[in-house]
Amino acid sequence: MFDFQLSHRDATTGARRGVFVTPHGPVQTPGFMPVGTQGTVKGVTIDQVAATGAHMILGNTYHLALRPGHETVRRLGGLHAMSGWDGPILTDSGGFQVFSLDAINKVTEQQVTFRSHIDGAMIELTPEYSVEIQEALGSDVVMVLDHVVALPAEKEVVVDAMARSIRWAKRCLDAATRDDQARFAIVQGGLDTELRMQCARELSAMDFNGYAVGGLSVGEAPSEMYRITEATTPELPVEKPRYLMGVGRPIDLLESVARGIDLFDCVMPTRNGRNGFGFTDAGPIKLRNAVHREDTRPLEEDCPCIACRHSRGYLRHLFNAKEMLGPILLSIHNLTYYQRVMQGARDAIEQDRFAEYVADKKAGWGEA
Numbered sequence: 450m451f452d453f454q455l456s457h458r459d460a461t462t463g464a465r466r467g468v469f470v471t472p473h474g475p476v477q478t479p480g481f482m483p484v485g486t487q488g489t490v491k492g493v494t495i496d497q498v499a500a501t502g503a504h505m506i507l508g509n510t511y512h513l514a515l516r517p518g519h520e521t522v523r524r525l526g527g528l529h530a531m532s533g534w535d536g537p538i539l540t541d542s543g544g545f546q547v548f549s550l551d552a553i554n555k556v557t558e559q560q561v562t563f564r565s566h567i568d569g570a571m572i573e574l575t576p577e578y579s580v581e582i583q584e585a586l587g588s589d590v591v592m593v594l595d596h597v598v599a600l601p602a603e604k605e606v607v608v609d610a611m612a613r614s615i616r617w618a619k620r621c622l623d624a625a626t627r628d629d630q631a632r633f634a635i636v637q638g639g640l641d642t643e644l645r646m647q648c649a650r651e652l653s654a655m656d657f658n659g660y661a662v663g664g665l666s667v668g669e670a671p672s673e674m675y676r677i678t679e680a681t682t683p684e685l686p687v688e689k690p691r692y693l694m695g696v697g698r699p700i701d702l703l704e705s706v707a708r709g710i711d712l713f714d715c716v717m718p719t720r721n722g723r724n725g726f727g728f729t730d731a732g733p734i735k736l737r738n739a740v741h742r743e744d745t746r747p748l749e750e751d752c753p754c755i756a757c758r759h760s761r762g763y764l765r766h767l768f769n770a771k772e773m774l775g776p777i778l779l780s781i782h783n784l785t786y787y788q789r790v791m792q793g794a795r796d797a798i799e800q801d802r803f804a805e806y807v808a809d810k811k812a813g814w815g816e817a
């Protein structure tokens with residue numbers, strides 16, 4: 450049911466062009482997944498998400514398990530039927546939220562225990578329970594539960610969490626029962642390239658459908674993230690998709706594609722959109738700035754999104770008047786922008802000019 454076909458590898462970088470086939474349709478790679486935390490990409494209807502060019506979206510196990518509850522999602526027909534999105538869906542394991550949301554947590558070999566931010570209930574999340582929840586949600590891709598540590602951390606802490614993540618990955622694989630769900634492992638190991646490589650090798654020996662690089666984009670310098678990604682991807686199976694979790698800015702996507710990453714997710718296009726921050730080929734635009742007050746130009750001249758039928762001046766007015774249409778339109782524009790950057794990347798890889806494409810984008814963004 451799952452297949453990953455690499456159709457082309459860029460001549461001068463590590464960039465790959467492929468298709469990840471799922472029971473709910475194909476995902477063109479490199480690709481970007483909008484984040485649908487609560488079973489919805491915030492402020493945007495599924496038809497609008499599809500119109501941005503997205504192939505696959507992400508749902509958050511932690512949030513959906515707490516509310517409405519995964520059994521409720523199951524009874525509503527699963528995440529696809531409940532949300533109305535009939536394309537591919539990836540769910541995370543809940544690990545990142547449990548370890549990062551200041552949910553009071555205690556980690557043992559068996560499980561992580563945390564307190565619900567909604568009703569204060571103590572919840573024990575085992576690798577097996579994370580898989581059970583994701584099976585109830587019915588996503589196309591299930592992520593393993595991993596032990597995420599805040600960086601920087603002492604080496605022994607990173608080693609301990611990495612080793613536990615590998616044991617937990619095995620338990621997730623053993624617990625899985627659905628044959629219509631792919632399972633992705635998550636490489637941990639902090640900012641230590643040796644640990645990352647070791648973790649990637651050990652997980653590669655297990656039969657996963659894909660591999661993620663986790664625990665990055667948590668405050669480290671972008672150069673550190675690129676260094677770790679560059680060291681990790683050569684240790685992963687060539688014929689399986691690779692997913693860099695929670696990343697990031699458009700430049701981070703392209704730099705990581707150049708290092709062999711195929712899939713991404715990030716809240717940045719929608720979160721920044723809600724805050725009046727638009728992405729363009731000429732760099733970011735802060736719509737609240739007075740300079741846009743009477744600007745009749747769209748955010749981007751050639752953008753096909755519905756926000757770009759309007760002037761910057763009108764969009765700025767919507768934000769200043771606190772009209773909900775402002776955040777909605779800018780979220781749509783930013784999601785469209787991310788998809789267009791990735792479409793451009795896919796085209797450039799096919800034509801062996803990915804390095805040139807990245808250089809052009811960086812020049813426009815003022816990052817060159």
Ligand SMILES: [Zn+2]
Nearest residue numbers: 752754757782
């Ligand atoms: Zn637009």
